Amino acid sequence: MDNINLKVKYLRDVNLSTYTYTKTGGNVSLMFFPKNITELKQLIIWLREKQLDYITLSGMTNIAVASGNLNFVVVNMSEYNESDPEWDGTKFLKVSASYEMKKLAVWTFNRDLKGLAWMEGIPGTVGAGIYMHAGFLLGQDMQTYLVDAQYLDLDDMQVKTISNQDLLFRYRYSKFQDMNAIILHGRFLVSKIPDDWKKPLRRIKYKKRIQEYHLRRRNNQPLNFPSAGTVFVPPYPFHVGGMLRELNLVGYQIGGAKISEKSPGFIIGVNSMSGEDYYQLVLYIQKEIKKKYNLDLIPEVRLIGFE
Incomplete structure (x- = not known):
């Protein structure tokens, strides 16, 4: 496809093995990087007009992909809305689907917000985490802390919000896996570390918890291999x-x-x-x-x- 009349960043002739954590994957002719909802909508409409099959990916931490020339193009959401999370000052934190979970655990700690330490032990983006219901044990997962998620409904091209209870979370499953949708944001429940004389001690304990999640992953998983x-x-x-x-x-x-x-x-x-x-x-x-x-x-x- 020679003429791409879109104001969306893209790459031609991409080998997916350079992106996936498994180092697997063949060649796709195009990979697009929409940065906002306007670009994303224009891109989806254009792909449909050109009758191009596409798959939406982001961190690519939990996929294995066939070799050779692949018959789809990729919508890569890793650069979507690259802004810092937005805290409402009380208990809700809005985060872009492209934001890395490990990075979010550190971001919240640096701002004296707690609740998302468990994300330190999980690679991948917030959007992928919601899609796959990421987490460790009960109480340390998306189901516990996600309030709702914003998404683009690909059937009517409208931005909508779905609540936690409607996502029907179970082990490594959310309703998004059966929806024709692209996750845009997640809104999480967090709490402020109290600003009192115990605050330094609480910060030390919370930092230790983050470190424990990091060590747990390092000690129990074969991180030196794809x-x-x-x-x-x-x-x-x-x-x-x-x-x-x-x-x-x-x-x-x-x-x-x-x-x-x-x-x-x-x-x-x-x-x-x-x-x-x-x-x-x-x-x-x-x-x-x-x-x-x-x-x-x-x-x-x-x-x-x-x-």
Whole structure:
């Protein structure tokens, strides 16, 4: 496509492996970076007029993508509304979907706001976090702190707001996964660290909590390898890592994709893992778990461009 009559930043002939945390992905002909709602609407309308298939991505922390020439273009939301969060002075904090969760944990601490320390341990953007219901344990997740989310409804091209309870959160799921929409902002519940004589002590305790989330992730996850985090939704009350140990599959490898020894719930990339390596290992794990335990594992990692 030679003539792109749009005031939207874009790149041609992009290899997605340079963006994804798994280092997987083939080539897309175009990647767009809308910066505000006007640019985003114009872009979506233009893509429809040109009959171009597109996929909306941002931090690309939880995806594995097929190789080769891909038959879609990318709307990259990582530069959307690059402004600082907006605190209303009481208890609500409005944050752009493009804002990184780890960065948000530090931003709130530096302004004596508490509630979002758990985000320090999670890579990716706020929008992706809402979409996938990011979090650690109950009470340390989107469901607990998100008040509502603003989004662009792609059916009627109107900006709308959906409340927490209407997002039907469950493990790694929000209603956005079944909506034709792009998340724009999230509004979170935060509280101010009281400005009294105990404030220095409270700040020390809160900073220690942030550090604990950081260390927990560093100590328990294979951060020195490409990965998309935990691969499967836990089949409660079973534990995927425990089942893979019982099956002696820890360290099992297909191509450059390997079941992590440090955290068997992760597939890590070694020796230039391709998206196909990752995908085939996902299928193999599903097959072996089904055969041994009669359980159907559901991936929480987004698998893009495969069958």
